[in-house]
Amino acid sequence: MATSELTKRGTGRPDEIKAVPVRHPGRWIAAVIVLWFAAAAIRSIVTSKGFEWNIVGQYLFDHRILHGMLATIYLTVLCQVIGVVLGVIAAVMRLSPNPIVSGVSWLYIWFFRGTPLLVQIVFWYNIASLFPTITLGVPFGPAFVHGSANTIITPLVTAALGLGLNEGAYMSEIVRAGIISVDEGQTHAAQSIGLSRLQIMRRIVLPQAMRVIIPPTGNETISMLKNTSLLVAASYGELFFSAQSIYDVNYRVIPLLIVASIWYLVMTSVLYVGQYFIERRFGRGFTRAERATMRARWIGFANRGAAGV
Amino acid sequence: MTAMVKAEGIHKRFGRLEVLKGIDLEVQRGEVMCMLGPSGSGKSTFLRCINHLEKINAGRLYVDGELVGYREKDGKLHELREREVIDKRAQIGMVFQHFNLFPHMTALENVTLGPVRVLKLSREEARKRGRELLARVGLDDKVDTYPVALSGGQQQRVAIARALAMAPKLMLFDEPTSALDPELVGDVLDAMRQLARDGMTMIVVTHELGFAREVADTVVFMDEGVVVEAGRPEAVLGNPQHERTRTFLSKVL
DSSP states (O other): OHHHHHHOOOOOOOOOOOOOOOOOOHHHHHHHHHHHHHHHHHHHHHHHGGOOHHHHHHHTTTTTHHHHHEEEEEEHHHHHHEEEEEEEEHHHTTSSSHHHHHHHHHHHHHHHHSSSSHHHHHEEEEEEOOOOOOEEESSSSSSEEEEEEHSSHHHHHHHHHHHHHHHHHHHHHHHHHHHHHHHHHHHHHHHHHHHHHHIIIIIIIIIHHHHHHHHHHHHHHHHHHHHHHHHGGGGGGSSSHHHHHHHHHHHHHHHHHHHHHHHHHHHHHHHHHHHHHHHHTTTTTSSSSSSOHHHHHHHHHHHHHHHHH | OOOOOEEHHHHHHTTTTTEEHHHHHHHHOOHHHHEEEOOTHEEEEEHHHHHTTTTEEEEEETTTEESSSEEETTTTTOOOHHHHHHHHHTTEEETTTOOOTTTTOOHHHHHHHHHHSSOOOOOOHHHHHHHHHHHHHGGGGGOOOGGGSSSSSHHHHHHHHHTTTTOOSSSEEESSSTTHHHHHHHHHHHHHHHHHHTTOOEEEEEOOOOHHHHHHOOEEEETTTEEEEEEEEHHHSSOOOHHHHHHEEEHHH
16 A cells, blocks of 8 residues: 555655554553652642641741851852862872872772761861861971861861861762773873873863763762751751751751751752753763753653654 | 984883884885784884884884984983973874774864964964864864764874874874775875875875885885885785785785
């Protein structure tokens, strides 16, 4: 039949295929079941008295909460930047041909990955009992800062040390994986046009390693944002601490935890969007059709549902 | 006049494996030398020794009359510092089997990177010369294209332009057409032919016997780390004196 159609028209393009799609009743049934359970869960959350949604609304934009949120954002940025810088340094050191240099880096990573973050934070918070006075300067040389540990190790310094040093250890493994993933031929080609080791790292290897480094770094940043709440142990006034100091007074624990959670979710969602754009930027030159967007996926889902493709 | 490349008794080991077992060769200025031989015979390693990507274990290797990688003082060899090695390497262009273009840069950025970062040319000057070079290898319309969107043949021609952008006095080609689809080989060989006509000194590791016969001034046949036979292409390819050369040629043809 189709052939006769074709021959009849002789030359020219055959018609686009318009077939009746295969139906997938299983998909519809699964969707209904999942939606039913989701609706039940939402109903219980909305109607349950214990959640005290009016209290949530009352405190959602409380200035103490918003203040804590700002501190959380500030800490996340600060500590993640410290972590990335330390991570790159530790990764490059780890790959150094000098056994002392790479050994020190290994030791750093081993220690900070092997002990709990909360323990590290409490440790830094109490460092004054270990070193009553602190001197910063050239080892065995001149000192730039000298003073009591209690005045130098403020909650902010505790935060930067605790979260930053820990993050550096994790980031270094991510950066190292990225560096190793770049094909050796790239280095050979860069050497052959006369680039120095440093230039090769900066211009050739790291930009390509970024593609491997960025997605886990996004995850790390999201973890960091949530891990700042551990600083409650160091009395740092971030979001969770703010919520806690309010419910310590009014005993509305659950509503204030919900307030904090809502803001944590808002902030992590913003990070997800940022990560998407950064990944796209560093994916340049690796894929021809690199715009597999969320929109395309939704359209794809809709098409699957309707046409069963 | 000194030879462009002079090798005297070059030995190279990787651990216990001896890859080069005493190579003696000379390449004159403006000469094109093609190196043939089965894989594992040490041709590529020899190329990589010439720009000191590999250190030789014994022998003396000179480029343009100067020792590669070392300085000889009072009968003793002193290793060159990284800066000095790099300066010399920048004067030798190299083209790889798998192109090794920088995927995060456009064709033009690939070509201008060395001139800007190593030769310290101004960006405008480098871009102007880069465009000329890309036009010379027939890619004036691909200037702003990323390597991933180029065919293998186009990528290899960008790689040739990238090497030429450093104004090298010597070009090394490491099986430049081995990774290409057959119909793309011609364009790359044309670019190389043009380069040879312009008087570039070239050492080409290749399996393209036609190219060797037509373009080479000297053909070298290597096997198991030694030069088995060397001479004019019509002699080595047309009337090989050694059994190993004959066996190899009969397999390639």
